Amino acid sequence: MDNLLGTNASAVSPMNLPVADTGQTILVTLGYLCLLLGVIFLAYWLLRKLGFHGMSTQGGKAAPxxxxxxxxxxxxxxxxxxxxxxxxxxxxxxxxxxxxxxxxxxxxxxxxxxxxxxxxxxxxxxxxxxxxxxx
Structure with a gap:
């Protein structure tokens, strides 16, 4: 049958399937997510600690x-x-x-x-x- 299609069976290479993921990309993605959340919470904590209340409000004695x-x-x-x-x-x-x-x-x-x-x-x-x- 291979001769009818014009291909040689010995010349066809097996199809390359992707290598199965061992969970490394999931762990790397979770690591980056934890790092990003840590940076966000650190920035939030620093802004609260330093008393930053927003760009539009004036601090000090003039503010109610x-x-x-x-x-x-x-x-x-x-x-x-x-x-x-x-x-x-x-x-x-x-x-x-x-x-x-x-x-x-x-x-x-x-x-x-x-x-x-x-x-x-x-x-x-x-x-x-x-x-x-x-x-």
Whole structure:
């Protein structure tokens, strides 16, 4: 039959099949994937550690900063925001944000009171009430 097709059976070479993969390419691919994920997590950790908050936000004293927040209900809260040298007490609801009180911020200590500035919401309100009673 080979003579009918015009080919010689001895001249036909066997078909070369690809060598079976022993898993080396899979391991190399997984290694590169782990390396890439490690670099991504390292970059994320460094950006968080160095305090990079994005290109559009300004850091420092000019940026508003949340000092404390007290949740009153499901979607209601009272918050103290420090903007420049002023503390703003605001009420936040689902419909609106209202300015409740505005006062000068104590950076580290008060002249009459050598204790450090309060960090909790209740302490900030007590300090404000005490300052209003004195002044």
């Amino acid at each position: 900063r949340l000092v404390s927040r007290l949740m009153l209900g499901n979607r209601q809260s009272v918050a103290v925001i420090r903007y420049r040298e002023t503390d703003l007490v605001i009420g936040v609801t689902e419909e609106r944000i209202s300015l409740l009180k505005e006062f000068d911020a104590d950076q580290s200590t008060n002249e009459e009171d050598p204790r450090p500035a309060p960090k909790t919401f209740a302490a900030i309100l007590k300090r404000t009430k005490r300052n209003e009673e004195q002044g």
